[in-house]
Amino acid sequence: MNDSPLNRLQCDVAIVGGGPAGLAAAVTLKQQGIGTVIVFERESDAGGIPRHCGHPPFGLREFRTLLTGPQYAKRLVDAAMAANVDIRTSHTVAKMNPGAELLISAPKGLITVSADRVILATGVREQPRSARLVSGRRPLGILNTGALQSMIYLKGRTPFKRPVIVGSELVSFSALWTCCNAGIRPVAMIDDNPHVLARWPSRYFPALVGVPLHLQTKIVDIDGDRQVTGVTVQNASGHKENMSCDGVLFTGKFTPEASLARSGHLHMDTASGGPVIDQYGRCSDPVYFATGNVLRPVETAGWSWNEGRQCGQWVANDLGKSGQGSGDDILVTSEDPDIKYVMPQKITLADPFGGMANIQLRVTKRREGTLVVRAGDTVLFRQKLDAFPERRILVPLDKLQLTSDMAGAEINLAFEE
C-alpha cells in the first residue's frame, strides 16, 4: 500500500519498554537535560509488570512508602510525565536496526524512529508450559502468573478456581496471594527443588492459607479435554499421584523478554538470556544500551528501577561522545556448570572507571564453597558462600582491582571447595 502513513521520528534517546527500568532511565535522562526522550510501550498503559501485581510490597526503595503494584506503576508514570518524558503507549517495536533505528507498529501505521541512543528495557517473563516440555494434553486453564494477575487485577476475570501452582519462587507466593484475593482455592503448590526457592518467611504462607506444599514433586501429566481436569504428580521416590484440579499455574523460571534483541543484530548471552553488555549496560552495537530485567532473570521492580536510573545516567554521559565503542577490554566468563549466568559479560576499562558496582550471578543449584574470581592464574577475589538458586549473588567490581594494563584479559568465575 503506497498511501500507508510511514512516519519518521527523531529523538535523542528512544527507550523500548515502559516498566520500572525504562521509566526510571527516562526520568534520569530528562533530569540530565537530554532534549527528547521517548518511551515506547506496547501495552495500552505504561508501568510494566507491577501494573497487574495488585498487592504490596512495592515502592520502598523509590518512594519510601509501601504501595501495591498498580499504585507503584502509577507513581512511576506520573514521575515520568512530570519530567516531560514522551510516553507512547500501544507502540510495538517490531524491529531494530544498526545505528539506533527502530521500526514501530502504532495503531495508525508504521513509524521509523532514528535516535542517538536506544535503551532496551523490555523486561522479563515467566517460562510457559511449552518451554518446560511438561507432558500431557493442552486444555484451557494452563497459565503463567503474568496472565493470571493481569486477568484478575486488570480485567476482573478468573481463569480457574482450583489450580495446582508450580514453583516456589517469590512470584509463586505472589501468585498464591493473588489467588487468595480472588477467591481461587489452589489445590496444592509443588516444586521439584528440595527446598523453597524464595526466602524463608514465604515457605509458611501456603500452610497459613491451607494449601499443601509438596517439594521434590513435578507434574508428569496434564489431563483434560476442554479445561484441565487433573494432573499427575510424581515425587522424589517415583510415587505418582493424581490431583483433581481445573488449572495449572506455572510460576517463575523467568527468562528475559529479549526476542527483539535476539532477532536483531546484538550479541546475545545464552546463559543470561539477555544481550551481552559492559558495565555501563552498553550492547555490542555501542549506540544500544540495555537495563533492568532484560539483562538477566530476575530482580525486583525496585532493583530494576535503580538499574534504569543508573543506566539513564550512563547514557546521558555517553551522548555526544559519538557512540564510542566499548573496548571489550575484559571478558567476564564462567565455565562452572553450577553458575547459571554472569552479568555484565564484559568490562570496558575507562578513566574514570564507572558503571555497575557489581558483577551479578546466579547458581543453577544450591552450592556451598568459595566463589573465586581469577584473571589467568591471579586470584582477584574470593568469598565463602552458601548459594541458593534464584537468589542474588554479587561480586563488587571495585574489589577486583581492575587496571588499565589488564586490557585483553579474561576474568573467570568458579566455585572451589
Added chain:
Amino acid sequence: MTSPTNIRLSADIFDVVVIGAGVVGCAIARRFTLEGARVAVIEKASDILDGASKANSAILHTGFDAPENSIELDCIRKGHAEYLDIYREMGLPLDRSGAYVVAWSDEECDRLDDILTQAHENGVTDARRIGAAELQRNEPQLSTQALAAVAVPGESLIDPWSAPYAYLGQALKNGAEIFLSAEITGGTFDSGIWQLETSRGGVSCRTVINCAGLYGDLVDERLIGRSKFTIKPRKGQFAVFDKAASELINAVILPVPTEITKGIVLCRTIFGNLLVGPTAEEQDSRAIAATDEETLQMLLGAAAEKIPALAQMPVTAIYAGLRPATEQKNYRIDVQNNQNLITVGGIRSTGLSAALGIARYVFSLYQQQGASHQEITDPDLPDMGMLADRCLRDWQQPDHGEIVCHCELVTKREIEKALNGPLAARSLAGLKRQTRVTMGRCQGFYCLARLSELTDGYFEQSLTVDPQS
C-alpha cells in the same frame, strides 16, 4: 438437550454433503462447489480443522517419495500444481524453500540414488544429488556430519490452516453451506436420497462424501453398517523453536525415510519459526494427542545433532497431532456402488499437499456415477488474512486497532475478523489457527487477559470461569 429428530438443518436437498471439515473436506467442498454442485459440509467440532488437520509439518510436498503409480502420488502432484496455480488469487502464502533429503551415514548415502531415481520416475525431474560441499555451502549451520543429499527444489512451505480456510471459504462464498457442531449419528439411503441424521438435526442429499479423517471408519459404520478399513491413529509430536532459529536453515531438512515413516523433519514454518518433528507413535485414542517430555527431549536432541546451534535456542511451543492411518499404507478412497457414498479415508500424512488433487480425483469418481453440473464461470474469491512472516501483515498496515498478541504480532482487527463470519472461531484453538494468537514464545503471558475480554461471549468454552458457580 432437545431431541433433534424433527429438526431440519436445511429444507434443501443438497447434491453433496461432505462429512468432516478437515483439509480434505474443505478442498472437496471447494471443488464440488466450483463444478456447480450444491454442497453442505457437516463438522462435529465447533471449528473446522479440529482433527488430523490441526497439526502437521506444513510442507507442500512434490510427491518425490510417494509410492509409484499410486493414487496418492497422482493426488500430490495435482494438488501441488493446483496450489501453485491458485495461491496468489486466493491470498495464500508460498515459501519455495526447497528440501534436502540428507544422508547421515554410509548406509543412507547408498540409498540416495534410489530416492533420486524414484523422484525422477514420479515426475519430480528437477531433483538431483548433491555432495557435502554444496550442502554445506547452502546450509552452513548444518552439522558437518551430513554426507550428501538429494535436493528437491519444489518442496515448499505453506500455511496449514489458512489454505483449508481459503478452500472452504471460497466454497461458502459460492453457495456452499456449513453446519458446525453437528456430529453424524446415522443415515438412510432410499430412492437416490440420503437422509442424514446429525446431533443438530437432519439433512438431505444425493451423495455423501465421508471425509471424517480419524473417524472415517466409524462414520461409514454409522451410515452403511460397515467399513472397509480401521483407523489406527498414529501420533506425531513436534517442537517449535523461537523465531530466531528460523535464520539457521533455508531448506526443509528431511531424513532418508524408513518403511514406516518419512521420519523427523527440520523445517522453517511460514510463520517464521523452526520446527522439528514428527514422531510416529501408534495409539488407540482418536482424540487425545498428548506430548511427553521424554519424546520431546529426544526430538530436541535430534534437532541439535543436525543443527548444533539449536542447542542454544529456546522452545516456543510443543504440540502433537494424530494421523488417520489405516492397516494399509495407501489412501483408502472408495465408492460404495448403488449407495451414493464416497469414502475418502486413510489420508495419513500427505493430506495438506494432496487435498486439492484428492478433490479433483473424488470429483472424477462422482462424475463416473453419472452426476453432472454446470461449472461456475467466475467464482468469488475468499477474503483471506495473511499470516506469513515474510509477507505484508496486518500489523504493518494502518488502523489495525492495537497489537494484542505481541509475540506473533496479531492485531485486534485480525481477531475481530476471525470471531465473525460463517467460519467464526468458537474456541481458542480455532482462533489460534485463524490468527496465531497466543502461539508465540510467551504462550499468553502478556495477552491472555486482553484476549479473554475480546472473546467474551464468542467461545463455547470461555477463557474465564464464573467464580461464584
